[in-house]
Amino acid sequence: xxxxxxxxxxxxxxxxxxxxxxxxxxxxxxxxxxxxxxxxxxxxxxxxxxxxxxxxxxxxxxxxxxxxxxxxxx
Amino acid sequence: xxxxxxxxxxxxxxxxxxxxxxxxxxxxxxxxxxxxxxxxxxxxxxxxxxxxxxxxxxxxxxxxxxxxxxxxxx
Amino acid sequence: xxxxxxxxxxxxxxxxxxxxxxxxxxxxxxxxxxxxxxxxxxxxxxxxxxxxxxxxxxxxxxxxxxxxxxxxxx
Amino acid sequence: xxxxxxxxxxxxxxxxxxxxxxxxxxxxxxxxxxxxxxxxxxxxxxxxxxxxxxxxxxxxxxxxxxxxxxxxxx
Amino acid sequence: xxxxxxxxxxxxxxxxxxxxxxxxxxxxxxxxxxxxxxxxxxxxxxxxxxxxxxxxxxxxxxxxxxxxxxxxxx
Amino acid sequence: xxxxxxxxxxxxxxxxxxxxxxxxxxxxxxxxxxxxxxxxxxxxxxxxxxxxxxxxxxxxxxxxxxxxxxxxxx
Amino acid sequence: xxxxxxxxxxxxxxxxxxxxxxxxxxxxxxxxxxxxxxxxxxxxxxxxxxxxxxxxxxxxxxxxxxxxxxxxxxxxxxxxxxxxxxxxxxxxxxxxxxxxxxxxxxxxxxxxxxxxxxxxxxxxxxxxxxxxxxxxxxxxxxxxxxxxxxxxxxxxxxxxxxxxxxxxxxxxxxxxxxxxxxxxxxxxxxxxxxxxxxxxxxxxxxxxxxxxxxxxxxxxxxxxxxxxxxxxxxxxxxxxxxxxxxxxxxxxxxxxxxxxxxxxxxxxxxxxxxxxxxxxxxxxxxxxxxxxxxxxxxxxxxxxxxxxxxxxxxxxxxxxxxxxxxxxxxxxxxxxxxxxxxxxxxxxxxxxxxxxxxxxxxxxxxxxxxxxxxxxxxxxxxxxxxxxxxxxxxxxxxxxxxxxxxxxxxxxxxxxxxxxxxxxxxxxxxxxxxxxxxxxxxxxxxxxxxxxxxx
Numbered sequence: 030x031x032x033x034x035x036x037x038x039x040x041x042x043x044x045x046x047x048x049x050x051x052x053x054x055x056x057x058x059x060x061x062x063x064x065x066x067x068x069x070x071x072x073x074x075x076x077x078x079x080x081x082x083x084x085x086x087x088x089x090x091x092x093x094x095x096x097x098x099x100x101x102x103x
Numbered sequence: 104x105x106x107x108x109x110x111x112x113x114x115x116x117x118x119x120x121x122x123x124x125x126x127x128x129x130x131x132x133x134x135x136x137x138x139x140x141x142x143x144x145x146x147x148x149x150x151x152x153x154x155x156x157x158x159x160x161x162x163x164x165x166x167x168x169x170x171x172x173x174x175x176x177x
Numbered sequence: 178x179x180x181x182x183x184x185x186x187x188x189x190x191x192x193x194x195x196x197x198x199x200x201x202x203x204x205x206x207x208x209x210x211x212x213x214x215x216x217x218x219x220x221x222x223x224x225x226x227x228x229x230x231x232x233x234x235x236x237x238x239x240x241x242x243x244x245x246x247x248x249x250x251x
Numbered sequence: 252x253x254x255x256x257x258x259x260x261x262x263x264x265x266x267x268x269x270x271x272x273x274x275x276x277x278x279x280x281x282x283x284x285x286x287x288x289x290x291x292x293x294x295x296x297x298x299x300x301x302x303x304x305x306x307x308x309x310x311x312x313x314x315x316x317x318x319x320x321x322x323x324x325x
Numbered sequence: 326x327x328x329x330x331x332x333x334x335x336x337x338x339x340x341x342x343x344x345x346x347x348x349x350x351x352x353x354x355x356x357x358x359x360x361x362x363x364x365x366x367x368x369x370x371x372x373x374x375x376x377x378x379x380x381x382x383x384x385x386x387x388x389x390x391x392x393x394x395x396x397x398x399x
Numbered sequence: 400x401x402x403x404x405x406x407x408x409x410x411x412x413x414x415x416x417x418x419x420x421x422x423x424x425x426x427x428x429x430x431x432x433x434x435x436x437x438x439x440x441x442x443x444x445x446x447x448x449x450x451x452x453x454x455x456x457x458x459x460x461x462x463x464x465x466x467x468x469x470x471x472x473x
Numbered sequence: 474x475x476x477x478x479x480x481x482x483x484x485x486x487x488x489x490x491x492x493x494x495x496x497x498x499x500x501x502x503x504x505x506x507x508x509x510x511x512x513x514x515x516x517x518x519x520x521x522x523x524x525x526x527x528x529x530x531x532x533x534x535x536x537x538x539x540x541x542x543x544x545x546x547x548x549x550x551x552x553x554x555x556x557x558x559x560x561x562x563x564x565x566x567x568x569x570x571x572x573x574x575x576x577x578x579x580x581x582x583x584x585x586x587x588x589x590x591x592x593x594x595x596x597x598x599x600x601x602x603x604x605x606x607x608x609x610x611x612x613x614x615x616x617x618x619x620x621x622x623x624x625x626x627x628x629x630x631x632x633x634x635x636x637x638x639x640x641x642x643x644x645x646x647x648x649x650x651x652x653x654x655x656x657x658x659x660x661x662x663x664x665x666x667x668x669x670x671x672x673x674x675x676x677x678x679x680x681x682x683x684x685x686x687x688x689x690x691x692x693x694x695x696x697x698x699x700x701x702x703x704x705x706x707x708x709x710x711x712x713x714x715x716x717x718x719x720x721x722x723x724x725x726x727x728x729x730x731x732x733x734x735x736x737x738x739x740x741x742x743x744x745x746x747x748x749x750x751x752x753x754x755x756x757x758x759x760x761x762x763x764x765x766x767x768x769x770x771x772x773x774x775x776x777x778x779x780x781x782x783x784x785x786x787x788x789x790x791x792x793x794x795x796x797x798x799x800x801x802x803x804x805x806x807x808x809x810x811x812x813x814x815x816x817x818x819x820x821x822x823x824x825x826x827x828x829x830x831x832x833x834x835x836x837x838x839x840x841x842x843x844x845x846x847x848x849x850x851x852x853x854x855x856x857x858x859x860x861x862x863x864x865x866x867x868x869x870x871x872x873x874x875x876x877x878x879x880x881x882x883x884x885x886x887x888x889x890x891x892x893x894x895x896x897x898x899x900x901x902x903x904x905x906x907x908x909x910x911x912x913x914x915x916x917x918x919x920x921x922x923x924x925x926x927x928x
Contacts, residue, residue, distance in 0.1 A: 034129055034130070034131060035129070035131060035856060039859055042860070042863045042864070045867060046866045049870035056872050056882070056891070057891050059870075059872035060872045063867065063873070073856075073860045074860060076130075077857050077860065080130065081853060084137065084853070087137075087138060088141070088846070108204070108205060110204065113837060113838065113841075116838070116841045116845075119845065120844045120845050120848065123845055124847075126851060126852070126855075130853075133849060134849065136845075137845055137849040140841070140842075140845040141845070144842045147834070147838045148835075148838055150204075151835050155831060157208060158208070158828075158831070161211070161212060161215045164215075164219075182277045183277065183278040183279060183811065184277050184278065187814060187815060190815075190818045190822070193822070194818055194821040194822050194825065197822070197827045198821070200827075200830065202827075204830060204831070204834060207827050208827075211822070211825070211827055214822045218815065221811075221815045225808060225811055225815065228278065228808060231282060232804060232805075235286060235289045236801065256353055257352045257353055261789065261793070264793070264796050265796060268796050271799075271803040271807070272799070272803050274803075278808070281807055282804070288796070292793050292796065292797045292800075295789070295793050296790070296793060299786045299790055299793075302353075302356050302782065302783075302786050305356060306782065306783050306786075310781075312367075330425050330427055331425065331427055332426060335768070338772070338775045338779075341779070342778045342779055342780075345779065345780040346778070346780060352782060355785065356782050359779060362776075362779045363779065366772060369772040370776075372426075373769050373772065376426065376430050376765060377765060379434070380430070380765070383437045384758065386441075404613070406612070406613035406614060409749070409750070412750070412753050413753060416753050416760070420756070420760060424764075429761065429764050433757055433760070433761040436754070436757040437757060440750050440751075440754040443746075444750055447747060449616075450616050450642045450643060451642060452637075452641060452643055452644075454633060454643070454644075454647070456624060456649060457646055457647065457672075465667075465671065467646070470624075470633075470645075472629070472637075
């Protein structure tokens with residue numbers, strides 16, 4: 030996941046959706062796809078969460094500091 | 104940062120903001136930019152604070168001076 | 178400062194004021210200039226004070242000497 | 252001063268006053284001139300004191316003499 | 326003074342008076358001249374007094390003589 | 400003085416008066432002359448009284464010696 | 474003009490020079506002469522002097538007799554009168570004329586005594602006994618006076634009286650002599666000699682009253698004349714009346730007309746002298762006082778004119794004060810001006826746009842900050858929306874949804890492999906059956922390879 034960008038993940042998720050929509054997938058594959066899709070979605074979601082958290086921290090630091098300037102870098 | 108002037112930092116910040124505002128950045132890049140922006144802004148801000156403090160001190164000293172040693176004696 | 182005459186210092190102060198008023202200085206330079214200006218003005222002030230003191234002492238001595246003929250300064 | 256005549260000192264004092272009045276002297280020089288002027292004036296004054304004292308003594312002696320040896324006899 | 330005749334002293338005094346009256350003497354010189362003048366005048370005065378005393382004595386002796394040795398002896 | 404005759408003294412006295420009256424003598428000399436004159440006048444006066452009144456007649460006695468006898472005149 | 478007969482250079486005289494020479498020559502030579510002649514051209518003008526000529530057969534000479542002399546004559550001369558005169562020659566220079574000044578005059582016809590007198594006089598004159606050069610000065614104030622005269626008679630008393638009146642304190646010695654008669658000549662001569670040898674008189678008066686030529690004869694004798702001449706003490710001859718001339722008169726150092734006159738001639742008046750001395754002394758006193766006063770006045774005047782430099786010193790003091798005040802004023806102004814300049818610059822310094830610059834930058838900074846926040850928010854929102862949408866779509870396509878319709882899925886427990894063919898399982902194998910709701914764990918008890926199509 031770490032190698033893929035958020036956009037790539039989202040794209041993949043959309044492809045899965047398209048494949049599923051086509052209805053041509055055997056069940057097992059579909060389930061597999063669907064499971065992949067779920068994972069992707071969950072991953073994207075958590076990325077966004079993570080980003081939001083990060084921003085929050087950034088802004089929080091910003092707000093605090095200015096005094097101590099503890100800068101979180103990752 | 105110490106090598107950059109305040110104006111250079113501000114310029115950079117403005118560019119970052121423009122890039123962000125274009126809305127075309129991949130998310131991670133945007134976040135990175137945002138982070139840079141925050142840092143720049145924080146740095147500029149503290150520079151301004153520092154300057155203001157300095158001015159305040161200078162003016163305070165000056166004011167003290169003025170009180171102790173009036174210019175015009177008559 | 179000790180090597181500069183009062184007039185030279187005053188001239189320099191005037192130049193600083195002009196430069197600052199032009200608004201074209203980068204902030205840090207402006208701050209430096211402002212600081213220099215403050216120092217110059219303070220130095221000029223104290224030079225004037227010193228001169229006034231000197232004159233006062235001279236006139237006082239004079240007055241002491243000539244007890245009967247006080248020195249009228251206005 | 253002892254080498255200069257009273258008139259020379261006075262002349263010098265007049266020159267100093269003129270120079271000061273020309274308003275073209277730098278402040279420090281003006282103060283130096285002023286100091287010189289004060290010293291000259293003091294020196295002149297004390298010379299005058301000395302002269303007046305001398306005259307007073309002379310005339311006093313004269314007066315004493317006169318008491319002892321009246322000028323007019325008939 | 327003892328070497329100078331009365332007329333020489335008087336002449337000298339006259340010269341001093343003239344010099345002082347010319348008003349062209351520097352102050353110190355004028356004072357010196359004045360002093361000399363006072364001394365000369367005093368010297369003249371005492372010389373005259375001395376002469377007067379001498380004359381008085383001479384005339385007195387004469388008178389005594391007359392008393393002691395009347396003109397007409399018979 | 401004793402060597403001088405009355406006439407010489409008187410003559411001298413007259414000369415002194417003339418000299419003094421010529422008016423050209425310096426004071427000290429005039430005083431000296433005056434002194435001499437006074438002395439001369441005194442001397443002359445006393446010279447007039449020096450002689451004793453005596454009127455005699457020279458007669459020869461029996462021994463043919465000359466004898467001086469008072470002569471009574473009427 | 475060739476008067477150079479000898480080798481000597483002839484002197485050229487001025488007229489006055491020559492006349493002066495002649496005058497001194499003649500007047501010396503003929504200082505006293507007796508002359509006899511006849512009077513002619515007699516005149517007597519208002520002046521009272523007598524003017525006339527004396528002539529004889531061959532010559533004539535002008536003569537004058539002044540009033541003072543001619544008053545003593547007991548007769549008035551007239552033309553044609555033969556006279557004998559005593560006089561002297563005088564030269565009147567302005568006219569180059571000479572004339573006789575007559576002292577005495579008598580009618581001709583003199584006696585034997587007169588001749589003897591004349592002869593002796595001529596002789597002694599020739600010898601120079603009358604010469605002025607021999608005449609001794611009479612002391613001004615003789616201390617001791619010797620009177621050679623007769624102790625009897627009025628003369629001595631007259632002299633003493635007059636002398637004492639003039640000068641009260643006097644030493645007068647009287648040498649008594651006979652003044653006429655046989656012994657007179659010797660006594661007088663002896664007295665003069667005695668006086669010179671023994672007495673220390675300052676002056677002598679040889680005196681006798683008036684008388685005839687015979688009475689006065691002793692005074693015309695040669696021995697008396699020589700005694701007088703050789704006297705070291707000055708001798709005043711006072712014999713007879715004014716008109717009586719004796720040899721003594723000529724030879725004496727001074728002739729007094731009368732004995733009384735001798736006393737006057739020989740003595741000054743004491744009171745006059747005292748007055749004179751006093752007056753001289755007074756003059757001295759007045760003069761010296763004047764002199765002293767004048768000098769004192771001069772000295773005083775000069776002293777008063779001495780200018781005291783104190784006034785000048787005071788003027789200078791004021792000037793110095795002025796200069797100092799000016800100096801202070803100027804410098805004060807100067808300093809004040811600098812203060813003002815500085816204050817102005819300070820005010821400018823504080824009010825520069827520099828403060829605005831800080832403020833403006835702050836605003837820009839805040840704006841950018843705000844914009845970046847907005848942007849990042851936009852990013853997050855957009856992506857979250859996309860994700861949600863896509864996830865939603867996917868959820869709608871969930872293959873497991875068919876179980877709701879009664880289908881189930883059988884899987885091996887071990888590898889979760891869905892079983893589509895009964896042949897792939899063995900009896901007794903445990904399988905799981907996934908239902909719409911829940912999962913069943915089953916054990917295969919049997920199997921068939923046919924599927925009923927009517928399910």
